[in-house]
Amino acid sequence: MTARPPGGPASHLRQEYESWQTRFEAQAAIVQRFLETQARTLAEALTQRDHPTQVRFTLPDRVLVEAGGQEQPVPPDFRQQLAGGLMDRLTRADVNSAVRQRLAELEQSPNRAVTISAGLLRHAAVMHMIHGMLPSGRSVVYVAAEGEEIPSIPAGDALEPESAITAATDAIAEEGQAEAGRGELLVPYVPAARRFYLPQWVAFDDEGRLLVSSVNEAEAHVASMQRFLAVLHAAVSLAPYIVADEAYQQKRHGMLGQLVNQGRALARYQTGDIIQSIQHRAAAQDLNRGLSLSLPYFDDQTLHIESHNFEVIPTGRIMFVPAFVVRAAREEQAKVAQDTRLSPSTRKHVLAELKTLEEAFETSP
Numbered sequence: 001m002t003a004r005p006p007g008g009p010a011s012h013l014r015q016e017y018e019s020w021q022t023r024f025e026a027q028a029a030i031v032q033r034f035l036e037t038q039a040r041t042l043a044e045a046l047t048q049r050d051h052p053t054q055v056r057f058t059l060p061d062r063v064l065v066e067a068g069g070q071e072q073p074v075p076p077d078f079r080q081q082l083a084g085g086l087m088d089r090l091t092r093a094d095v096n097s098a099v100r101q102r103l104a105e106l107e108q109s110p111n112r113a114v115t116i117s118a119g120l121l122r123h124a125a126v127m128h129m130i131h132g133m134l135p136s137g138r139s140v141v142y143v144a145a146e147g148e149e150i151p152s153i154p155a156g157d158a159l160e161p162e163s164a165i166t167a168a169t170d171a172i173a174e175e176g177q178a179e180a181g182r183g184e185l186l187v188p189y190v191p192a193a194r195r196f197y198l199p200q201w202v203a204f205d206d207e208g209r210l211l212v213s214s215v216n217e218a219e220a221h222v223a224s225m226q227r228f229l230a231v232l233h234a235a236v237s238l239a240p241y242i243v244a245d246e247a248y249q250q251k252r253h254g255m256l257g258q259l260v261n262q263g264r265a266l267a268r269y270q271t272g273d274i275i276q277s278i279q280h281r282a283a284a285q286d287l288n289r290g291l292s293l294s295l296p297y298f299d300d301q302t303l304h305i306e307s308h309n310f311e312v313i314p315t316g317r318i319m320f321v322p323a324f325v326v327r328a329a330r331e332e333q334a335k336v337a338q339d340t341r342l343s344p345s346t347r348k349h350v351l352a353e354l355k356t357l358e359e360a361f362e363t364s365p
Helices: 009-026 029-047 086-091 095-107 112-132 215-238 240-244 246-283 322-337 344-362
Strands: 055-058 062-064 071-073 080-083 291-299 304-313
Touching: 009 029, 009 112, 009 240, 029 055, 029 062, 029 095, 029 112, 029 215, 055 095, 062 112, 071 112, 080 095, 095 112, 095 215, 112 215, 112 240, 112 246, 215 240, 215 246, 240 246, 246 291, 246 304, 246 344, 291 322, 291 344, 304 322, 322 344
Parallel strands: none
Antiparallel strands: 055 080, 062 071, 291 304
16 A cells, blocks of 8 residues: 655645644634634534525634734734625625635734734634534444445444533333343434434434434434534635544544435435335326326435435326336436436445335236
8 A cells, every 4th residue: 555645635734723723722722612602603603504695703802823922912903803795695695604714814914913813713613513513422433335436334332422422311112122121221322323423313223213203303313414524514614624623534434424324214214105105096096197206316426315216107198107217217226327417335235225116016917
């Protein structure tokens, strides 16, 4: 294996990360607390589902520019800052871009105190996103299935976390664990969930069985994981060097594998519901006027549930025959196999769902 050059991109990002962390820790305690307060406001504005059109923040009144030196004042005219404005609102510009642009402008200031203040605020904001806004999970290891890029299959048992996310108050009854005269054994999460980074967002086990009360709840869990990764993405957009942070790497690895695994499981479950619906409607003679399908699948590039739409029976008075579904599923498999817009692993996932659809009607009368 060829060794990476010492001056590679990863090395530069780590040096930049460590440099800003050292600068932040060198500040007076009162300055650190001020920056953290402003960083929380900034980070929460950047990660809201409905982004505000403007973000206001304040630079500290003084900062330590050089290690071992004296604190330098930030000019009063630079302390109150506004990112975004009327033009951004009219053009519907992304507030994240406006914040990045304003911080970049401040970091180019000829006043060294302003430059350092903006950099420190940027650093405090991404650190709050990673360490303050996102829960820590279990130590997990995922492996990738053959032909897939993203490891998403839990390998072995997860280690117990240091955080309180699996407190006794979250206990549920595990089937088959009751002892005579003692009732059911309460455990934090079922074994299938405990193999993932954040068990409280696991909705399906290894066999695709639903672990929560409804599909809506499973969809809410997937949405929570998507928001988790959106915060990580926002942090990298604000300060790319945050990828050198160990907690960032652990959280991205843990949540990305979990989301891909559970997103695909949700799509497969929804596909099963579609198959049952077709079978019930066919038995009721309710499919003799045409049939089009929107087959759900999880795209590991967009990290969202998407739909593969195709026609099974054209609109009209045509009697439903299961062979129509089989033929349509086979035709779609040939198309998907050549669709380069999908990643290889997503194509494999879609093909598996189409194969499930085909097999469900291949033996139908």
